[in-house]
Amino acid sequence: MSGKKYILDTNTALYVLGGKILSSSLPEGEYAISVITELELLSYPKITNTEELLIKHFLNDIQIIELSKEIKRRTVAIRKQSSLKLPDAIIAATAIETDSVLITRDKKLLKISSLNAIVL
Secondary structure: OOOOEEEEEEHHHHHOOOOOOOOOOOOOOOOEEEHHHHHHOOOOOOOHHHHHHHHHHHHHOEEEEEHHHHHHHHHHHHHHHOOOHHHHHHHHHHHHOOOOOOEEEHHHHHHOOOOOEEEE
């Protein structure tokens, strides 16, 4: 396994969970998600019991990055410089502060100059 680290944003995690993106098609490396992605995945109002079990299994197998002081500071800076929604800014800040590549489907995130991202 390569030493490269990746953060999946919420939409990418949903595509992986739904089988629209195969895990085998993702770059080799270590994967994590922001605590925001965890909350977004579990709080969808129309989630079925089967979907919730699938999500919980996924969450047990991936590192979840909590909000550190550094991530909070970076989030504030990103929000001041962009029109990103708070969850997107937190996920981007998580990738930057953990020196990870963000895997996303959101091209708006490419506007953040310090963010290393792959758009699928």
